Each structure stands twice: as C-alpha cells, then as structure tokens.
Amino acid sequence: MKKSTVLWIAAIAITLSSVIYQRMTGPTYPIRGSVEIGGEKIKYELLTTHETDKDARMEIKVPDAGVAGEIRWKRYKSYDDWQIEPLEREGDNLIVTVPAQPPAGKVEYGVTLRDDTGNLYELSDKPVIIRFKGAVSLYVLVPHIILMFAGMLWATRAGFEAVFRGEKIYSLTLWTTVLIFGGGLVFGPLVQKLAFNEWWTGWPFGHDLTDSKTAFVLIFWIAALWRSRLKGQGRFWIITAAVVTLAIYLIPHSVLGSEIDYTKIQRP
Template sequence: MGRFSKSKSFALWTLAVIITLSSVVYQRITGPTRPVRGKVEIRGEIVKYKLLRTHDISADAVMTILVPDTSVSAVFQWKRFKSYDQWTIDTLRVSDNKITIIVPKQPPAGKVIYDVTLFDGNGGIYPLSEEAITIRFKGVVPLIVLLPHVLFMFIAMLIGTRTGIEAIAKGEKAYRYALITTVLLFLGGLIFGPLVQKFAFDAYWTGWPFGHDLTDNKTLISFIFWLIALWQGKKPGRGRTWFIIASVVQLLIYLVPHSVLGSEIDYTAMNQ
C-alpha cells in the first residue's frame, strides 16, 4: 500500500462524491415519501397535480388542484391504513378555480390510503394514480436533531465510499477512513437516528429485534459490517477485502429507498 499523489487523491475523492451524490438522488426519487406528480388533459386544458405521501401531524394534509373548468368534479376516497374502516367517499367540486383535497391528520406513524379521480362532466374519467396512495403522518423533528443526523449520515456514506475506493486502489489510508466512517455512522445512525425517530414517530427504535423498520435495520447491518472490517483490518492480508465488502454493503443498503417498511400504526390492534 502506498501514498497517492495529490492529483490521484483528488480524482478518487471526486469519484466518491459522484457515487455518494448519485445514491442520494436515487433515494430521493425512489423513496415512498416522494409526492405523486402528474398531469391530465381535460377538454384541451392541462391539469397538473401533486398528491402528498407524507405530512406533519400538526394539521390536515391539504392539496389543491387548479381546474379552470367548473364542470369538472372529483371523487376522493380514503380510509386509515391497517384498519377496519370503510372507505369514506366525497364528491368535490371546483371552487375558485381549484379542487381542494383534505386528508385528516393522524397521530405519529398513522397512515391513510386515498385516491382521487377527476370527471369532466361528459363521461370522461381521469384517475390520478394507478393505485391507492399511502400518506404517513410524522411529528416535527427539531433542526438541532435533524441536521446532525443528516450531516453525519451523508459524510459517513461519502467516507465509506472513499474507503472502498482506497482499498481497491491499495492506498494506505483505508483503515483510517473506515474508522471515521464507523464513528460517524454510530453518531448519525445509532445516536441521532433514534432521536429523529422518536420525534417523528414516537419510538426510538423499530428495527430488529423490536420491529421491521428497514431504515433502522439497514443502519444496524452497515454498522456491523464496518465493525467487522475494522476488526479484520488489523490482520495482515484481510483488511483490504473487508474494507471493500463493508463499503459495497453500505452502498447497496443506501440504494434501498429511505422509509421503506417504516414505522406505522396498526389501527386494527387499537380501539377503533
């Protein structure tokens, strides 16, 4: 293992940044909290819409669709997720050139499934989604908790990726980078992560062994692999391979969309 020139080190860091930012963008566009956006053409007019999949518990989730044609109406149906509720069906009319959709607020981790269909008055039917949309309500997380969590996790991803690249290139700093990654992952994922979870969903940890929250579980798995890499990294001939494995595992885990199989209320187990 050797020391890299400044130009090669810069190139390797640039590659790590590109990989990290790409994974962040991928998570953003594939995650279950991303709004459902689209547009339909009704009588020559383009109607755009954005249907929410996450909202704060402080208020109802209100969505508006601009519709200039007053003959257009909408059918909005909803019910609580994992409940014995029957569908609540509302017919909505255009008022002030818009249709307003209101999903009643829920407790932290409470979910509602809903769908919206537009009608043009001449028999035209325009479903706004292929299947019912799930919206989850969450508490407000203070910035003093959220920012360190996001910062530590992002830097851990960046340096973890750089660790793998360093090991592949047979650089001398792989162990140092792995140690920094492990510390940052511990702080961001296992200290500030549960605090974020508590503020948002009123539970510190809902991964294994208490639940199946995928965000918690993938953080734990990644942390374990980095601990193994640090342990094996002290052994001659094994460290480089384990640094690569831990880096790849972390990357694959981060490609799993954030909040998949996240905290949720089972209303069927509660008094309705």
C-alpha cells in the first residue's frame, strides 16, 4: 500500500473519531438513562436542544398508572422562580413539556417521577439545560457540516504531509484553508443567523466559542499557507496548524454557544 494511501486512511480515522467525539460530548446531546420503579425499568430521554416554533415535548413510557411525575423549570440565567407542573398522562406515557423560547433562549429543568407509595425518582442529578433555536435549512446546514469536517480531514492530511516531508504540502494547505473558510465563514454565519438570529457572535465581537474556534483555526491556516510559500519555513507552521485544529475540534461543539442572558433584560 502506498504511503499516501496509508496517510489518507489515518487522516480519515482521526477525523471520524473527532466527529463521533463531538457528537457524543456536545451540550446538544440528549440526556438518556433509566430508573427502576416497582420492578419495571423506565427509560427516558431528556432533550437539550429544540426548535423555537413549538414547546419541547418528551414522552416517557410508564405503563403503571400509579406512577405520576412533575417538571420544575425556569429560564436559564434569569431571576425567575421555579415553576412546578404535573406531568400529563397520555395512555402509557407521561408527557414532559418545556415551554418554547426565542432563538438562543435556554430553560433549565428537572423531572421527578413518583410511585404510588410516594417514593421519588429524580431523572437527572442536576437540572438539564435546553437551548432553543430557529430552523436551519438542510441546504445550509449540510454544506456547513461537510465543509467543516472536510477541512478537518485535509488539515490532518496536510499535517501528515509536513511531518513526512511530502511534495503536496502547499496544495493540501491551500485546500484546508479554502474548506475551513467556506464552512466556517460562508456557511457558518448563515447557520448562526437562521438558528439564533445573529450573523457572528464570536471573537472579536462576542464570546461564542464556536465562532471563535473557527476564527482561531482559520488564522493559523492562513499563516501556514503564507509561510508554506517560503522555502524551508512551511513545515513547522503546517504541523502547528494541524495540531491546533485537532485540539480545537476536540472541544465539544456548541460549548459556550449563543444564549440569552435574561438577567440583563429583566429586573430581579
């Protein structure tokens, strides 16, 4: 097998591992678990993201009609008091409902089940935070995702090319820069606008970590692209940019993302 093929396989493996890691660790991943009530295993899934057009609705299958429950919730980063509401029953299901919020609005909530003898079962150790967002067209979202992870793939491959002193360092670096620019600075703001009604909320205008990560990575690759044109000076910059890219992609997606701080728009 040719060395180039081996390096591409290694780059693909690293990229796919990054995709899986981000998917599993990000704050938008639902909270799943189970509790045992009366000898019956009750499975649940608590949402952490939802669109703004309707309330977030979750169904917990509990055939035992003697089991009831309640939800307590309040807007995240607010002076609100906790609201406590009973769960409605529809047949074998208990229905958890979190009221919809505007784009980037968050709600923290907890769900408690209660059996017919009064025993309580908390479904999470701490309140779950759900963020609401606008609907994002697949025509925008899919290219954004493909370009960003293609950028990760080419970044890793460019790093390998620099480590092993290959002949395609510049072209791989150029493709990496173009892919990250397209995914992060063309489609990224479109996703942000549709989801949260803001074009850009990262550095230097805000503190959104997702946008800031994109800007940081792109700066490194622009620098690497420039230095790779200078004889004998590109390898260090490309390897550094590749390592920085991998490190940043290992930060779970949407951490410190856009959110409404209700304490700034309401009185205590």
